[in-house]
Amino acid sequence: MKEARAFREDAAAKKRAAARHAEFQTVEDGIQKWLDICEFEGRDGKDPVSPATIEGYKARASIMRAYEWEKPLHELEAPDMVAFRSWLLKNYSRDQAKKVLSSFHSVLLEMVTQGVLTHDPAAKITIQHSRYKEPVRIPSIEEVQLILDAADALAVHRNGSIAKAWKRYQAMIYLALDTGMRPQEYLALPTQDLLEKGVRVTQALDRSNKIGPPKSRAGRRYIPVGEGTLKLVRAYRDSTKIGDTSCFVFPGRYAEHQPYNKFLRRGWHKLMKAAGLMEKRMVDGRETLAPIYTPYSLRHFYASMLISQNKDLKTIQERMGHEDAAMTLNVYGHLIRQKHAEEIDDPGIISDIRSAAACGKSVAKV
Template identity: 50%
Template sequence: MADIRKRIGKNGTTYQVRYPCPSAKSGYAFKTFRTMKEARAFRENAHAWKESRPVYGAIKTVQDGLQKWLDICEKEGRGGRDPVTHYTLKGYRYRAEIIASYDWPDFLPNLRAPDVVEFRSWLLRNYSRDQARKVLSYFHSMVIEMVNRGVLDHNIASGVRVATTSRYDKPIRIPTVEEVRALLSAADRLANSKNAQIARSWARYRPMLYLAADSGMRPQEYVVLPRFNLSDRGVMVDRALDAGGAKISVTKTPAGRRFIDLSPETLDMVRHYGEKIAWPNDHDLVFPTSTGKWQSTKNWRRRGFQVACLEAGLIDSDADASDGSEDRPKFKPYDLRHFYASMLIDRKVNLKRIQKLMGHADIQTTLNVYGHIIDKDEDIDNNIGIISILHEN
């Protein structure tokens, strides 16, 4: 027989109906209401509670829901998407542990929006604002999955968020045409150095630098570029280093898979290195190390890109450094990606085309990053490589 229990907690007074449920482990299921009137109406409607299905299979607690969500992410992919990578899954599990560590007041199907608001308050008191925002976002994903699977009747987390400004609100630093010309000239000089060791290193770093400026590829994409992805017109991007740098994987999102036209000069330089100079390797890499493995993005940044910045005089002086003065590279490898996008915008390339070439899954990302410099006029010719433009006039 069903009965009603009055509950007084941090969320105020609620009324919990306990009713027989053969599928539940204890033989009973529970449903919580804000008023006694609602609880009585449910208790007296025998058909309602006999047909009520409080949980899906074995999913009763928030921890159960999290485990189901993680299994879906790992084995089948959410919403028909591909399963996440091993490194991404590690991040999911870390934040799932934070969610599970909270003292949830009831079973997952019985939770209401005020319970999620209290969870948000707990996050903000115990974690950084950025971490709280990310954890709550993962909780949202789990809840939506549970709604789709019939565990929850509605999205109990709807509207409960941690407000934040976009990471793209901070102005990005875009090298000018003159600065990129200086960077490429520095690479040319280093590749022709009288020092054999420097020349040998820059035989590889020079085409990498040209490729980065000419394609807008992410560093984790071009360090594992295979020779078979080069064609007579440009480069196909379909793989990248996993975020941990431990293995070659697919691009971050399906949108990252794209074809990019290259300037003839860049294409010849990259193909020549990959076919005539590169060390033999099992991954068909264009830019392998002497051991046949891929380069780490950290080594490329420190031993290649930063050296070119210093050679080109692209430095920032830090007068507040502990030793009185310190020169630092003005740019990072990723800034060449911003340069590439700015050149597309300068040429008035269609916004949707820019999104595709940059490999952005959402056009909103393109707008967030580059909206302040986008001209809505469309382009006439989208197939001239960036490096060719640098060499005009």
């Protein structure tokens, strides 16, 4: 009876879906519909994605379209998805292939929602992270001290224009270290979000350097900040006299927010050089000096300090603005496991063997 009902329900679903096949015949039709919904409507009742995100989706869509789809959209099955995955892994980096396959999975889910497909043929077809991928690179306390010392020295540089610019960057660096905020969040920090004992995150720059909401709902958060850092940030804010500076804590020359790429070039790279945190790398076949760390490294350092202070996982997740604890564990799980392992007084296997032998006990029974 169960099999009969399942067959009947599946047949009915296919019949309903057939009416939609005239509108969505090819994979291209499904991809374009998915892009349109992401850009103009928003999937699953969410807001439409940002212009920068839709550009990224269009780039992934171009890769989907480059594959030679031999079947109509409604005839795709799991083996077809496996073949597509193999093609992606052969022609693109593992990270890029993973992103494209994930987006194609979203295309198929949208087609299920639209009633074109009865199920998602890519439901169990995934690309896992490589086991060879290194964990995030985190500065040591000594290296962070070098960063702070360099920022302090640049802020009192004998060249007045350099010192003036670095009053702002110095406050940014201190705030980044004391909050774990993303660079796109503190670059667009509005003055009303600088509170008495912390900061509130309500907006951020997107990849096109336009201001919008944070990356996710969890990105809207409150973060407590140390008194010294708040004093430094307020002093810079109060000393700034560039037209109407009521909008941003760190305004640019014309009271606008500073784009991320400009901060990276004029601020971060010079800071890393002053701190002596550069390394040799091969770029386009030539050896060059590049910063060891990125601005996000300060965010990772902040998370590592929360872990060393034995903050619970929920607190770490909320402070970092992660949508769920799984994301926190995915990025910082190795640090949490290491911290827990260091706190366990484990005498080791050899010690147990010798102890058991001394007592005349069988090791198997210990």
